[in-house]
Amino acid sequence: MKILHLDENHPLLIQQLGRAGFENIQAYTESKSEIEGVLKHYDGLVVRSRFPIDASFLAKGTNLKFIARVGAGVENIDQEAAKKLDIELFAAPMGNANAVGEHALGMLLGLMNKLRLAHQSIQAGEWLRETHRGEELEGQTVGIIGYGNMGKSFAKKLLGFDVKEVIYYDIEPKKPDAFARQVSLEELQEKVTVLSLHTPQTHLTIGMIDAAFLTKMQQPFWLINTARGSAIKTVDLVQALKNGKVKGAALDVLEYEKSSFENLFATEIADDFSYLLAANNVLLSPHVAGWSIESHRKLAEIIVHEIILNFKQL
Numbered sequence: 001m002k003i004l005h006l007d008e009n010h011p012l013l014i015q016q017l018g019r020a021g022f023e024n025i026q027a028y029t030e031s032k033s034e035i036e037g038v039l040k041h042y043d044g045l046v047v048r049s050r051f052p053i054d055a056s057f058l059a060k061g062t063n064l065k066f067i068a069r070v071g072a073g074v075e076n077i078d079q080e081a082a083k084k085l086d087i088e089l090f091a092a093p094m095g096n097a098n099a100v101g102e103h104a105l106g107m108l109l110g111l112m113n114k115l116r117l118a119h120q121s122i123q124a125g126e127w128l129r130e131t132h133r134g135e136e137l138e139g140q141t142v143g144i145i146g147y148g149n150m151g152k153s154f155a156k157k158l159l160g161f162d163v164k165e166v167i168y169y170d171i172e173p174k175k176p177d178a179f180a181r182q183v184s185l186e187e188l189q190e191k192v193t194v195l196s197l198h199t200p201q202t203h204l205t206i207g208m209i210d211a212a213f214l215t216k217m218q219q220p221f222w223l224i225n226t227a228r229g230s231a232i233k234t235v236d237l238v239q240a241l242k243n244g245k246v247k248g249a250a251l252d253v254l255e256y257e258k259s260s261f262e263n264l265f266a267t268e269i270a271d272d273f274s275y276l277l278a279a280n281n282v283l284l285s286p287h288v289a290g291w292s293i294e295s296h297r298k299l300a301e302i303i304v305h306e307i308i309l310n311f312k313q314l
Contacts (some may be wrong), residue, residue, distance in 0.1 A: 001065075001311060002041060007048035009070045010300035019309050020178040021108060036060040044311065046070065046303065047077075055081035066311060068303045072150065072290065076227075078211035078259065090306050093149045095299035096290030101153030103289035104196055104226045107250035112137065112222060136159045143167035144180060145193030145208075146199035146227065150290075154196055155179035167191065191218045196224040197231050202207045211236040222245050227288035229253035238272040241279060252289040 002023045005014065025042070028037055032051050033181045039045075039061040046068045047053065053067065054079045066088040067077060074089045082089050110116060112255075113134030121128050140163050144151045147170040155166050156179050166180040169188045178180075195217075199205040209223075210233040223246050225232055232257045240246040256273055276282045 001043040003044040003046060003307075004035070004039070004042040005046045005048070006035065006049050007070070008068065009046070009303075010046070011047070012297065013070070013300040016304045019302075020312055021198070022212045022307070022312075023191060028260075032057065039064070041086075044307065049076050053077040053082075057087055058082055058087065060086075061087070066090070066307070066308060070095075070299045070303050072100075073200045083168045088310070090303075090310075092299045092302035092306075095302045096292070096295035097149035097153040098268045098287045099154075099292035099295040100150045100198070100226050103252060103285070104154045104198075104224050106248075107226075107283055107289075108194065108222060108224050109137065109251065111248045111250045111281070115282075116142055116283060117280055137163050137194070138188060138297075140193045140196040140222075141191045142166045142196070143188045143195060144196050144198060145188070146170060146197060146205075147174055147177065147180065147182070148198065148200075150227070151198035152177070156196060162193075163169075165191070168187055186216075190218045192217075193219055194222045194224070197227040199227045199231060201228040201230055205232050206230045209233065211239070214240045214245055217245060222248050223251070224248075224250045226239050226252040229255045229287075231253065231258050232267055234270070234276070235272045238275045240280065241275075248283070251276070252285045253287050254284075256288060282307075 002018065005026050006028070007023060008028050009140050010207060017024055020065070036057060040063055043063055044066045045061065046063060048070050053076060058081050065083065065085050067089040069077065071091055072093045074091050077089055079089060082192065114132045118132040121132065141157060143169070144155060144166065147168040158166055159179065167183045167188055168180045169183060169185045176181055205228065208231055214275060225228065232255060237246060237249060241249065249275060250289060254273070256270065276284065
């Protein structure tokens with residue numbers, strides 16, 4: 001089988017697939033139109049997020065049997081079109097779950113304890129202890145929206161912090177576990193003082209954290225987003241930061257990211273993003289929560305396993 005790789009990944013991916021008998025072709029810099037011209041020659045496609053895989057693109061892959069995304073989800077692929085063409089899709093949601101859980105916790109602790117501001121203050125020659133007095137995670141009620149691999153990973157990391165409770169909302173009923181308790185959205189909005197998002201990008205999650213949602217939150221709270229930037233209406237978040245409903249925001253993902261995740265803005269800088277850049281109670285990172293050294297390898301290993309398991313005999 002011939003596999004076309006659109007994005008560079010951990011080298012073990014191509015090495016191990018090659019040893020298993022697959023022919024691997026790299027197309028890291030070719031344009032979408034150039035790839036469409038040769039796609040019919042390939043049985044498989046390995047992607048990350050360089051460009052959307054739409055129905056028109058898929059139609060060119062007349063021999064495609066699978067598309068593997070080296071990441072947690074497949075939202076950048078037209079799943080309905082792929083199903084009609086009998087193209088199997090798979091990803092590696094467990095590959096970076098631990099990395100996301102650790103990053104979310106690290107951002108939360110850094111934000112609550114004003115670590116970035118304290119560091120910058122000392123760099124400026126200051127020693128302002130009272131200014132940088134932080135808040136503790138102990139005693140907080142932590143809420144999670146989306147209790148898949150990422151959400152559960154974050155919940156596990158909270159063991160030992162003596163939080164009051166960890167609760168979560170998910171559109172699907174989940175099996176009870178020792179890390180968190182499933183609740184209604186109304187109960188979550190009533191109780192939480194820390195909220196972490198771990199949802200995929202779907203029509204239900206785009207813009208879900210908006211003015212209406214924020215109004216229903218009963219207590220001031222800390223907000224973490226390591227999921228997708230599209231989940232939060234930035235203009236509404238800024239207003240909530242200004243009025244104190246959101247005490248602080250730790251954002252690894254932003255509404256203004258390009259769909260490839262490789263660059264920030266699809267348009268010019270918006271006023272509300274300028275506010276986030278200047279705010280002392282906002283902590284930003286460049287979509288790297290699942291981008292650890294360890295997850296880089298794990299993601300590749302999972303994809304190799306799936307391809308060999310399902311397609312080696314074809």
